[in-house]
Amino acid sequence: MTRRTLPAPFDDMCERYGIKPSSYTLIRELKQKREQRSELGRQIIQRAGSKLTGAQEREIDRLLEERDDLDEMVTQAEERLEGVRNQPFEGQGGRGREDAPGLTFQTAEGRTIRGVRHGESFAAAVHKPRAPRPGADGDEQDLSVGRALLGFLRGDHDLMERELRAQVVASDPSGGFFVTDSLASMFIDKARSQSVISQAGAITVPLTGGETRILRVVTDPTAAWKAEGAGLNETEIKFGAVVMYPKVLGCIAELSEELVQDGANAADVIQTTLAAAVANQLDRSFWRGISNGSGDSDVPGRNTFTGVLDDPDVNTVDMAGAAPSDYDEWIDAMQLVEDANGMANVRIDSPRTAGQLAKLKETGTGAYLKAPEAVAALRHLRTTQTPVTLGAGNDESVSVVGNFSTAYVILGMRTQFSIQVSNQAGDAFENLTRKVRIWGRADMVIGRPSHLSLIQAIGPTS
Structure with a gap:
């Protein structure tokens, strides 16, 4: 595949997008910028449906150009990193590059x-x-x-x-x-x-x-110390199967x-x-x-999949129709994941909920309320597919916190x-x-x- 040529040197392009070329989070920041362009283009298309105006087409063209530039920058940044790190560090479990083989089931x-x-x-x-087939290029x-x-x-x-x-x-x-x-x-x-x-x-x-059967963890086993001469405590691990x-x-x-x-x-x-x-x-x-x-x-499962709104095994924190006034419920949600031996790393809100949280202010000073460190460390994603018409009044929304990888x-x-x-x-x-x-x-x-x-x-x- 022909590589894209950047319109300016790599370091200059980084400055154009407000990123330091020497940043240790360079690749992550470039990918975030790239995803932002894709998201903005998607929002334009969602709003316009199938009938785009000339101005919308031009804006999508610009976003696509920037997305492609950022995609090439990610490739170059990964190549730079690979030049420094030719192989995974000992003890990394062979992870190495981000394009290494993923999970096997x-x-x-x-x-x-x-x-x-x-x-x-x-x-x-x-x-x-x-x-390549004959004549193919x-x-x-x-x-x-x-x-x-x-x-x-x-x-x-x-x-x-x-x-x-x-x-x-x-x-x-x-x-x-x-x-x-x-x-x-x-x-x-x-x-x-x-x-x-x-x-x-x-x-x-x-x-x-x-059909493809996937194991579903219902309860975790519990390890325990064994006294000399005594037997190990028997604990139960339950697996279910989803198809x-x-x-x-x-x-x-x-x-x-x-x-x-x-x-x-x-x-x-x-x-x-x-x-x-x-x-x-x-x-x-x-x-x-x-x-x-x-x-x-x-x-079961032949014609349906139960989403998180109705899955009885997903943890829940109920706000009872109240608007957010702080981040306590999000911290509670993280704790429930940790109680299940997990570690939350992402949260997904509706744009409405994200806006409500962003507008929270401190009592007295009127300054915008900063999210607690634990919540701020979560990757924050938004989607219009998050419902905002739930509840008796058809005006309630939801948010999810967790770890999608370990939740499988x-x-x-x-x-x-x-x-x-x-x-x-x-x-x-x-x-x-x-x-x-x-x-x-x-x-x-x-x-x-x-x-x-x-x-x-x-x-x-x-």
């Missing part, structure tokens, strides 16, 4: 599957690099669902030449095309990069069969004929919009769960996606638009819910 059926964390490539984890990372779709919509085979040569798209008789596993996995990575749940530490695994069944996940987007034919950045906009829609649904499902009908209801929040993804296009569905013909439907299959489980705490019934500020 052994399923109940004896299959080994690899999980990836945020920032690691799902595509690389599930697909071995392939030898470039790298698989240069392939794009957005460009393939745009080429299909325009009937422009030259535009999607890379995808056709790589044979990663195939015609669908129903009107559209199938995306092969390798290109679908890259699209999944695009969606994961925008998912707050993935950013929080959820692990993504491939779903290859009809991941692939469920249909998809969306429909409406594209104007003007965007399809004339949009200079149409391929990026299309891919970002579709990926954002999938990411939003993954985030929403973490809170509210998944329900795909009532068929096979005798098999797992996203299971099938590596097949299908895309159909119609200019007849709904009012598309009348409005001179195209309806695009993309769908695949996925599921979600929480393997250790006691490492998450839900702060519930957060009321609005009166």
Whole structure:
């Protein structure tokens, strides 16, 4: 893949983004800046829907340029670090670089599957690099669902030449095309990069069969000292099992004929919009769960996933409809995770709750109230998928505190996606638009819910 050329030297670019090149948190800060650009672009697309104004398109173009610059800066910063640290320090357990292999799971059926964390490539984890086909050029990372779709919509085979040569798209008789596993996995990575749940530490695994069983920790064992001649105290560890069944996940987007034919950045906009829609649904499902009908209801998990709002094993702190006045409930939530032998490292709020906490002021001085050190140390994420219409008055929100990695929040993804296009569905013909439907299959489980705490019934500020 061709590397991006930065418009200025690395150190100058760092100063442009307000980062010290010598900072020991350089890579983390660059990644945060990069994610901010993606989030801002996602918010613009969410607000505009499928009809972007010219000003919005230009702003998205700027954000995409900055995101790509920051992505290259992350790569260069990691290469600098690798030059200093050619191998992991002794005692690190072989972790080394951030792109090292992630977790490996052994399923109940004896299959080994690899999980990836945020920032690691799902595509690389599930697909071995392939030898270039005759006449093919470039790298698989240069392939794009957005460009393939745009080429299909325009009937422009030259535009999607890379995808056709790589044979990663195939015609669908129903009107559209199938995306092969390798290109679908890259699209999944695009969606994961925008998912707050993935950013929080959820692990993504491939779903290859009809079901995948994951162990769920119900209670931990307790160790004890043994007196001479005495037996060890017997303690109980309880495991349950949760089963991941692939469920249909998809969306429909409406594209104007003007965007399809004339949009200079149409391929990026299309891919970002579709990926954002999938990411939003993954985030929403973490809170509210998944329900795909009532068929096979005798098999638990076949059609449903219980989100954190209804999971009885997730810790809860109840605010009883009161608005935040301090951070006590967040500290209580952290303590509940620690009581379960976990260590909270992230919190997720709705934008409303984040704003309420940011506006808290000290009594007397009127100065803004600083979060306690323990709360301030948590990574703070926000998503509009966090509900704010709960409770009897339909005005309560929630917040989650925990450790998504040790809670084993797992996203299971099938590596097949299908895309159909119609200019007849709904009012598309009348409005001179195209309806695009993309769908695949996925599921979600929480393997250790006691490492998450839900702060519930957060009321609005009166």
